[in-house]
Amino acid sequence: MSNGPSPVTFTYLTQTIEGFEGEPVAAALRRAGILELGRSGIDNSSRGAFCFMGSCQECRIRINGTVAYACKAPVFSNMTITPYAQS
Amino acid sequence: MPSPDFSPVTVIGGGIAGSTAAIALSRHGLPVTLIDEQSEAGGQIFRAPSPYARQTVPPNHEFSGGDTLRGKLAASDVTVRLGTRVWGLSPSLTLDLIGSDGMSQLPPSTVVVANGATERFFPFPGWTTPRITGLAGASILMRNGGTLPGQTVVVAGSGPLLFSVAHQVLELGGKVAAIVDAGSRTDWFRLGAMLALDPSRMAQALSWMGQLRKAGIPIHHRSFLSSAQETESGLLLTVSEMDHPQRRHLYAAETAACGYGLKPSTLITRSAGVQHHHDALGGYLEPVTDVAGRTSRPDLYVTGDAAGIRGMAVARLRGLVTAHALAQDRGLISSATYESLTRTPRRQLRRLDAVSRRMLPLMNAGRELAASVHDDTIVCRCERVTAATLRSAIHSGAKDLNQLKAWTRCGMGPCQGRMCEDSARNLVTGTCKNTPEDAGSFTARMPFFPLPLTSVTGTFDYSDIPLPKAAPL
Numbered sequence: 001m002s003n004g005p006s007p008v009t010f011t012y013l014t015q016t017i018e019g020f021e022g023e024p025v026a027a028a029l030r031r032a033g034i035l036e037l038g039r040s041g042i043d044n045s046s047r048g049a050f051c052f053m054g055s056c057q058e059c060r061i062r063i064n065g066t067v068a069y070a071c072k073a074p075v076f077s078n079m080t081i082t083p084y085a086q087s
Numbered sequence: 088m089p090s091p092d093f094s095p096v097t098v099i100g101g102g103i104a105g106s107t108a109a110i111a112l113s114r115h116g117l118p119v120t121l122i123d124e125q126s127e128a129g130g131q132i133f134r135a136p137s138p139y140a141r142q143t144v145p146p147n148h149e150f151s152g153g154d155t156l157r158g159k160l161a162a163s164d165v166t167v168r169l170g171t172r173v174w175g176l177s178p179s180l181t182l183d184l185i186g187s188d189g190m191s192q193l194p195p196s197t198v199v200v201a202n203g204a205t206e207r208f209f210p211f212p213g214w215t216t217p218r219i220t221g222l223a224g225a226s227i228l229m230r231n232g233g234t235l236p237g238q239t240v241v242v243a244g245s246g247p248l249l250f251s252v253a254h255q256v257l258e259l260g261g262k263v264a265a266i267v268d269a270g271s272r273t274d275w276f277r278l279g280a281m282l283a284l285d286p287s288r289m290a291q292a293l294s295w296m297g298q299l300r301k302a303g304i305p306i307h308h309r310s311f312l313s314s315a316q317e318t319e320s321g322l323l324l325t326v327s328e329m330d331h332p333q334r335r336h337l338y339a340a341e342t343a344a345c346g347y348g349l350k351p352s353t354l355i356t357r358s359a360g361v362q363h364h365h366d367a368l369g370g371y372l373e374p375v376t377d378v379a380g381r382t383s384r385p386d387l388y389v390t391g392d393a394a395g396i397r398g399m400a401v402a403r404l405r406g407l408v409t410a411h412a413l414a415q416d417r418g419l420i421s422s423a424t425y426e427s428l429t430r431t432p433r434r435q436l437r438r439l440d441a442v443s444r445r446m447l448p449l450m451n452a453g454r455e456l457a458a459s460v461h462d463d464t465i466v467c468r469c470e471r472v473t474a475a476t477l478r479s480a481i482h483s484g485a486k487d488l489n490q491l492k493a494w495t496r497c498g499m500g501p502c503q504g505r506m507c508e509d510s511a512r513n514l515v516t517g518t519c520k521n522t523p524e525d526a527g528s529f530t531a532r533m534p535f536f537p538l539p540l541t542s543v544t545g546t547f548d549y550s551d552i553p554l555p556k557a558a559p560l
Contacts, residue, residue, distance in 0.1 A: 005142060022139075023232060026228070035342075052221065052231075054124060
């Protein structure tokens with residue numbers, strides 16, 4: 001299919017994830033079974049995408065070092081994703 | 088008729104209402120800038136699907152409606168600034184923006200606020216696990232991301248979105264373990280009777296209900312998720328009945344989605360200082376507007392769901408009426424022209440408004456739950472503040488949200504109170520008998536959401552900072 005989505009790979013911590021260019025990072029991670037995107041700075045419990053519209057701030061991650069929302073940020077080839085550590 | 092005033096207009100929010108208003112305003116000859124935080128216009132309902140979702144999600148009205156709207160916007164004279172968020176505003180309505188190109192400001196203009204709705208949540212033990220998402224969030228993940236929240240999902244909360252989300256799960260090949268609705272069957276029957284006035288909604292409701300019945304999905308009315316426990320492979324969810332708290336139903340599912348209706352996004356309108364009132368039926372704060380979205384400030388209009396939750400069809404009509412009213416206020420059209428341009432949309436608005444208002448109590452069916460929130464439950468997700476902490480502060484005299492925030496940090500985290508405000512308000516009104524108006528809202532603070540520090544400071548070397556020569560001693 002010529003207009004189909006382009007499959008790409010990227011890295012979450014040490015794991016190689018398959019996704020499609022332009023889709024939300026949170027969607028690709030979820031299909032790979034990754035729901036935890038970081039931990040609460042208060043009680044260290046897991047946090048992950050909740051509202052999917054940029055309000056809750058729980059899906060903050062780092063893409064190549066820069067803070068981004070996993071629910072909005074588009075996947076691109078060879079990106080490196082790490083959890084955002086809250087202090 | 089005043090002399091025509093062609094000064095600029097800024098529309099905040101490119102959903103159905105905002106895009107419709109922006110296009111109509113530019114047809115009146117006004118220079119219009121439309122700001123939207125997403126990478127494509129469409130808002131939540133007409134959100135553009137990702138390339139992957141376009142392939143996985145069957146074609147639907149929202150995709151085609153969104154594509155049509157985006158096409159009209161592209162063909163119009165509207166200046167569209169996508170991927171751009173308003174993070175602050177001045178009393179004269181200078182807008183502070185951040186986008187992919189960094190920070191910028193828009194000088195004061197007439198502002199049309201069309202920033203839609205946000206979802207309301209009520210907490211329960213275990214709701215902070217990443218296996219639980221909002222209901223609207225689950226819908227965005229499926230429609231925009233083409234991805235299931237989980238292979239089996241419990242869908243809980245209130246309002247029509249419950250059935251829409253359940254339908255979307257089935258559409259993507261997932262399984263709905265149960266639908267848990269805080270509303271009563273009677274409320275739905277009453278709404279059903281009204282739907283005769285809104286045939287398109289009626290047809291959609293019937294098709295969803297038929298599909299859910301065929302799939303044999305258990306539906307619990309007057310019920311709520313009372314706890315979520317993590318297991319090896321997912322969640323063990325407890326459903327409790329509101330009228331018989333001892334009756335419980337257990338479901339295993341990979342994930343759950345929950346949300347208790349929508350409320351207008353009021354951050355911008357509150358910051359701009361326009362008058363608001365508490366809508367008892369909807370159980371939320373909304374700006375005071377006339378039918379055309381005029382507010383207590385002549386330079387600020389509110390349209391679409393931001394003026395009160397009425398749904399997609401009303402949002403389009405409101406966007407149209409607001410644009411024509413603004414054109415009339417600017418002296419671009421006569422009142423007679425306004426009347427004739429808006430006669431049909433205003434008639435449709437009156438009819439649909441009646442149906443939409445009937446839906447509000449269904450969306451707000453979780454209001455009774457808040458007071459009974461278990462003491463150990465985390466209410467404020469960011470700062471991990473429990474119901475017990477909040478109750479104790481309320482007993483000690485924190486009878487409005489800002490006092491409560493100051494004493495407990497509830498609402499002080501990165502989400503700035505967006506997730507916990509309704510629960511906190513309900514705890515106040517349930518604990519000390521203050522009215523929702525007395526309890527108030529968390530004061531709107533700038534920046535409206537966390538900003539990267541580098542976007543404020545820019546990049547610089549310390550050697551670049553000009554240091555004034557020290558004054559002689």
